[in-house]
Amino acid sequence: MKKLKWNQRHPITIFLHASMMLLGTMLTMHPVMLFLSLIGAFMYGMVIEGKKWWQQFRWCIWIFAIEMLFFPCFRHNGVTPIASIGGQAITLESVLYGFFMSILLISSYAWFRVISFWIDEERLLYLFGSIWSSFGLLLSMIFRFLPMLRQRYREIQEVQRGLGRGNKNLSLPEQIYLFGKNSSTLISWALEHTIETTISMESRGYGIGKRTTFHRFVFRLQDVFWCIGMIALEMIWGLGFIKRYYVMYYFPALEMQWNSKTQFGIIIYAIGMFSVAVTELCVFMFRKKEVS
Numbered sequence: 101m102k103k104l105k106w107n108q109r110h111p112i113t114i115f116l117h118a119s120m121m122l123l124g125t126m127l128t129m130h131p132v133m134l135f136l137s138l139i140g141a142f143m144y145g146m147v148i149e150g151k152k153w154w155q156q157f158r159w160c161i162w163i164f165a166i167e168m169l170f171f172p173c174f175r176h177n178g179v180t181p182i183a184s185i186g187g188q189a190i191t192l193e194s195v196l197y198g199f200f201m202s203i204l205l206i207s208s209y210a211w212f213r214v215i216s217f218w219i220d221e222e223r224l225l226y227l228f229g230s231i232w233s234s235f236g237l238l239l240s241m242i243f244r245f246l247p248m249l250r251q252r253y254r255e256i257q258e259v260q261r262g263l264g265r266g267n268k269n270l271s272l273p274e275q276i277y278l279f280g281k282n283s284s285t286l287i288s289w290a291l292e293h294t295i296e297t298t299i300s301m302e303s304r305g306y307g308i309g310k311r312t313t314f315h316r317f318v319f320r321l322q323d324v325f326w327c328i329g330m331i332a333l334e335m336i337w338g339l340g341f342i343k344r345y346y347v348m349y350y351f352p353a354l355e356m357q358w359n360s361k362t363q364f365g366i367i368i369y370a371i372g373m374f375s376v377a378v379t380e381l382c383v384f385m386f387r388k389k390e391v392s
Contacts, residue, residue, distance in 0.1 A: 104380055142210060173188075175194050176189055176191060
């Protein structure tokens with residue numbers, strides 16, 4: 101994983117940028133904004149993880165298949181039939197709606213994954229710990245616990261393979277039995293680890309009253325400029341959302357808002373999204389020039 105200059109920004113600055121990306125992705129079904137969101141998320145992911153990023157999105161093919169093949173079979177609204185199955189029309193509007201819904205789901209997941217690299221447990225506690233300490237602690241423990249569960253399950257599978265029980269040629273009932281056995285072992289470890297964590301927290305004085313916290317984050321002048329810019333962009337984009345400039349109708353017929361105000365809002369969204377990437381690129385080119 102590559103360390104970016106953006107990761108050195110204040111958690112509030114990073115949170116404002118992340119909220120703008122997520123709101124722009126999940127609150128609209130406009131095709132242009134969805135494609136911009138998908139491109140931006142994958143661009144940041146490639147910068148952070150490189151080729152490893154693509155390995156995490158193999159399931160995207162299944163999302164596209166489910167949404168585009170099954171959704172039109174159950175929703176027959178639309179005025180442009182392109183096929184017929186069992187006397188029910190498969191409409192172009194349903195196919196496109198399923199396609200862009202899959203783009204929405206994949207983009208949202210990609211942004212959450214990118215944000216998980218931007219906002220670690222320490223930044224999460226800083227953002228939510230003072231407001232709702234228990235909630236912030238719960239989120240940080242969940243983000244830490246899920247990768248641990250995944251790693252522990254892999255270790256259990258390796259042990260089973262070492263004992264000769266992980267053969268891929270097992271029958272379906274044997275695979276189900278082996279999966280249940282591995283899951284039971286994983287749950288037992290998770291409960292034991294939870295009890296150990298609880299005892300450790302109590303011995304360290306958790307829950308005895310209000311305690312002071314330490315953080316290493318400094319709100320610099322650059323963060324002020326970034327926050328002002330992000331808030332201004334979010335307000336401009338949000339005003340367009342309230343006035344329904346980014347509406348896309350799929351049923352009963354395709355109708356997309358595309359006027360000067362819509363284009364202006366999309367440009368604002370693109371500026372907010374790619375401003376960090378452009379900054380990172382400029383920093384990289386500057387450092388490369390200094391080295392040469």
